Amino acid sequence: MTDMNEEKDKMDAAAETESQPDQVREEPKAGEPAENKSDKKEDKKEDKKEKRFGKKKEDERAALEAEKEALEKDKAALNDKYLRICAEYDNFRRRSQKEKDNLYGEIRANTVQQFLPVYDNLERALKQGTEDEAYRKGVEMIMTQFNATLEKLGVKKIESLGQTFDPNKHNAVMHVDDESLGENTIVEVFQEGFTVGDKVIRFAMVKVAN
Secondary structure, eight states, X not given: OHHHHHHHHHHHHXXXXXXXXXXXXXXXXTTOOTHHHHHHHHXXXXXXXXXXXXXXXXXXXXXXHHHHHHHHHHHHHHHHHHHXXXXXXXXXXXXXXXXXXXXXXXXHHHHHHHHHHHHHHHHHHXXXXXXXXXXXXXXXXXXXXXXXXXXXXXXXXXXXXXXXXOTTTEEEEEEEOOTTSOTTEEEEEEEOOEEETTEEEEOEEEEEEO
């Protein structure tokens, strides 16, 4: 009877053990508190989180550096383009001003040339003898006013009489031998020459000695 009771108790204990869920419990090492295991897991999680955060910061920093470098390149390219545009505009302005000055000089020279025959006639009138002093005085006043107007326009008379012949300013229409005069000396002016700036608008017609 006793054996049967013991056998029954064993069977009940075995059934109770089977009915309980499997639980795996990690026994702590000797001398180590059980809660240290949990702390280590938390530390590992924190380490991983810090690594991910650090990697994200590094990526953001690298992206900012790349963006900064791209902006610097764009800035340098725009600055270079700006300088080239300024240089081109300055050249255009100078070229336009030079063309404007040349055009003004051409127009002024052409206009003055149209009035030179009037100057020649006034000069001939002054060379003619007359007993009418009022008439002569009037012509002299007109000639003085005409010369003042030419001077305001930048027109200058070419110095010729007594000067050495210069083919860039004078047109020799006659020659004469005169031992008392130097070589290529202008001894007579048939028609006055004029310049506007450095440009000759009419050569002086002269007689040259020797």
